[in-house]
Amino acid sequence: xxxxxxxxxxxxxxxxxxxxxxxxxxxxxxxxxxxxxxxxxxxxxxxxxxxxxxxxxxxxxxxxxxxxxxxxxxxxxxxxxxxxxxxxxxxxxxxxxxxxxxxxxxxxxxxxxxxxxxxxxxxxxxxxxxxxxxxxxxxxxxxxxxxxxxxxxxxxxxxxxxxxxxxxxxxxxx
Amino acid sequence: xxxxxxxxxxxxxxxxxxxxxxxxxxxxxxxxxxxxxxxxxxxxxxxxxxxxxxxxxxxxxxxxxxxxxxxxxxxxxxxxxxxxxxxxxxxxxxxxxxxxxxxxxxxxxxxxxxxxxxxxxxxxxxxxxxxxxxxxxxxxxxxxxxxxxxxxxxxxxxxxxxxxxxxxxxxxxxxxxxxxxxxxxxxxxxxxxxxxxxxxxxxxxxxxxxxxxxxxxxxxxxxxxxxxxxxxxxxxxxxxxxxxxxxxxxxxxxxxxxxxxxxxxxxxxxxxx
Numbered sequence: 001x002x003x004x005x006x007x008x009x010x011x012x013x014x015x016x017x018x019x020x021x022x023x024x025x026x027x028x029x030x031x032x033x034x035x036x037x038x039x040x041x042x043x044x045x046x047x048x049x050x051x052x053x054x055x056x057x058x059x060x061x062x063x064x065x066x067x068x069x070x071x072x073x074x075x076x077x078x079x080x081x082x083x084x085x086x087x088x089x090x091x092x093x094x095x096x097x098x099x100x101x102x103x104x105x106x107x108x109x110x111x112x113x114x115x116x117x118x119x120x121x122x123x124x125x126x127x128x129x130x131x132x133x134x135x136x137x138x139x140x141x142x143x144x145x146x147x148x149x150x151x152x153x154x155x156x157x158x159x160x161x162x163x164x165x166x167x168x169x170x171x172x173x174x
Numbered sequence: 175x176x177x178x179x180x181x182x183x184x185x186x187x188x189x190x191x192x193x194x195x196x197x198x199x200x201x202x203x204x205x206x207x208x209x210x211x212x213x214x215x216x217x218x219x220x221x222x223x224x225x226x227x228x229x230x231x232x233x234x235x236x237x238x239x240x241x242x243x244x245x246x247x248x249x250x251x252x253x254x255x256x257x258x259x260x261x262x263x264x265x266x267x268x269x270x271x272x273x274x275x276x277x278x279x280x281x282x283x284x285x286x287x288x289x290x291x292x293x294x295x296x297x298x299x300x301x302x303x304x305x306x307x308x309x310x311x312x313x314x315x316x317x318x319x320x321x322x323x324x325x326x327x328x329x330x331x332x333x334x335x336x337x338x339x340x341x342x343x344x345x346x347x348x349x350x351x352x353x354x355x356x357x358x359x360x361x362x363x364x365x366x367x368x369x370x371x372x373x374x375x376x377x378x379x380x381x382x383x384x385x386x387x388x389x390x391x392x393x394x395x396x397x398x399x400x401x402x403x404x405x406x407x408x409x410x411x412x413x414x415x416x417x418x419x420x421x422x423x424x425x426x427x428x429x430x431x432x433x434x435x436x437x438x439x440x441x442x443x444x445x446x447x
Contacts, residue, residue, distance in 0.1 A: 007218035038205040040196075043212050048359040051226055051367035054219070078224035078367055142224055163226065 008054065008080065009134040011043040015053035015077065019070050019106060021060030024120030025087035029057060032123040039127065042134075050076040055133055061089035061096045062103040068170055071150040074110045075166035080140040082113040082133045086126060091115040110147045181248040188379025189213040191386075195412060202416050213379070217372055225368030228277045233370045235273035240373040242266035243380040250387050253317035256304050260297075263384060266377075267293055274362035285361025288352045291423050295349075295430035296339040302438040303388060306332045309445045316391065323394035326403075331441035333392055338434040340411055342426065343385040345378075347415040351423045 018026055033039050033046055047053055050073050062070060074083070085106055088094035093104035106112060113136050116129035144154065147167070155162040180187075193210045200207020209215075227233050246262045267289065274286025304314070306329045311319045326333060342349040353361050363374045389407050393400020421429065 004218050004222040007215050008222060010215040011212065011219045035203040035205040038200070038207070040200065040208055041206040043208045043215055046355075048355055049364055051365065052220075052371055054223075076226075078226055080223070 005138060009138050011045075012054040012130070012134060012137065013045045013047045013052055014055040014057050014130075015048065015050050015073065016046060016057045017059075017070065017073055019058055019060035019066040019090070020063030020102065021087065021089060025059035025090070028120050028123050029059070029086060029126060032126045037123045037127060039130070042131075044130070051078065053077050054081060054137060055130060056081060056083045057086055057130075058083065058090055058106050059086045061093050062106050062109060064101055064103070067103060067109055068150065068167070070106065071109055071147045072167040074147055075163055079142045079144060080137055081145065082137045082140070083110055084114045084116060084129050084133050085112045086116045086129065087121045088117060088119040091117060094119060107148075109149050111145060177251050181244075181251050184244065184247045184251070184383055185376045185379050188376075188381075188383050189217075191382050191408075192379050195382075195408070198409070199412050199416060202412065213375075217375065220368055220372045220375070223368040225370060227370065228365050232273055232276050232365065235269050235276065236366055236370050236373050239266050239270045239273065240377045240380070242269060243377050243384070247380050247383050247387075250316065250384065253315060253320070255314045256307060256316055256319065256391075257301075257314045259316075260300055260304055264293070264297065270362055270374075270377075277365045279365050281358045281360075281364045282362055284358050285352070285354075285364065288354075288358075288423050289362055291427055292342050292349070292352045295427045296342045296434075299335050299339045299430065299434045299438050300388070302435070302442055303329075303332050303336055306438070306442060306445060307391065309442070319391055319394070321395055323396050323399075325392045325394050326399075328445065329392070329441055331437040331444075335434040335438040335441070336388060336392075337407065337410070338437075339430060340385055340389075340407065341414065342430065344382060344411065346411055348418045348421055348429075349426050350415075350420055351426055354420070 016026070016029055031037060033044075056074060056077055058070065060066065083106070085091045089096055090106055093102060096102045097104050103109065114129045114133045116125050118125050121129075144161070150168045150170070152165040152168040152172070155165060190210070193208070193213045196212060197207045197210055242262065243266045246259055246266060249259050249262065271286045271289050271293075274282045274289060307319050307325070308314050310325060310328050311322045313319065341347065342352070345353045351357075358364070363371065366374055386404050386408070389404050390400040393403055
């Protein structure tokens with residue numbers, strides 16, 4: 001419904017995932033949630049639960065170990081959803097770009113809506129990025145969004161959609 | 175007619191209490207906090223999201239949990255038997271525990287375990303408080319209980335026992351092990367999403383009304399005293415929530431039994447003699 005869409009930006013719940021970050025950006029995200037910067041005044045709650053999440057905050061350059069979980073978490077978030085890449089590593093790979101054990105940013109795996117620069121991204125920038133993400137979230141429709149890699153397809157059982165096979169394991173890819 | 179109106183409005187009332195609590199907690203930490211109507215914004219947003227259902231029975235049990243709680247709150251507004259109300263509330267929670275066990279998620283199962291532990295911790299105290307009301311007023315009916323006054327002078331230890339178990343019921347900080355967002359991602363509500371999560375979200379509002387109505391009963395015929403007690407308890411619970419860390423699940427049961435049950439038991443024996 002069109003009328004309900006206006007409430008998306010009034011209560012965005014975030015899920016924070018660390019895809020091999022150095023914890024610099026994670027500390028800044030927690031600082032943004034803490035009383036000093038107070039993200040809760042926008043109605044933001046840090047749920048650890050992907051099934052009740054609107055904004056997916058990712059930090060880190062996606063190490064080999066974390067990419068399965070990244071895609072798994074992404075495919076468990078119900079639409080509408082937005083992804084915010086926090087920090088230089090998450091956006092481009094940062095200082096780790098080209099190394100053998102990282103994947104140069106999350107946009108090789110999942111579609112990203114907002115890139116937040118900085119090493120580490122400051123709380124002010126993170127808040128700005130989230131507010132940018134809110135205006136994108138309001139315009140999105142509820143079509144199913146797919147990860148670029150490790151995508152296992154969507155099964156249809158009658159009228160219903162099954163997401164059980166949406167995220168693949170690494171060995172199953174080929 | 176007005177009773178029916180308040181029963182229908184009970185989730186809205188509870189939502190306002192929950193929103194007010196979030197503002198109060200924010201002000202205690204010297205920050206602005208979310209708007210007062212934030213719970214309702216959350217509800218409208220959840221309606222707009224896609225819903226993932228694990229299996230239909232799991233979703234249905236969440237709805238049943240909410241409905242039984244609503245009936246419980248309705249029974250309180252109608253002034254029915256307090257003992258029945260406590261057991262009706264117990265039934266609502268058992269439904270939730272079954273829902274938690276019915277999915278294979280580890281967090282959901284641990285959450286259901288802890289929900290049962292919390293039930294074991296506070297239920298005897300709640301029953302003893304009910305018995306205390308019966309011993310003084312001579313009736314289990316809320317309508318009769320509200321005709322007498324002077325509960326605070328006769329049952330001071332029972333009131334203290336109720337204060338100890340109140341954070342368990344509203345899932346506040348010393349005893350929020352049931353929910354444990356950082357530990358077990360919300361416990362039994364972990365597999366609910368979108369439309370069906372709303373019922374669990376609303377059930378939380380009704381829990382507030384349920385447990386604070388027990389505090390209100392201590393005012394007796396003096397409604398102003400009851401309202402004052404509710405407001406004072408509300409502020410105290412949030413102050414304790416902001417100031418304390420989480421205790422372990424086993425310690426929660428120990429504290430509840432060693433402190434609350436002992437206080438309640440002493441008061442009951444004192445009233446009997």
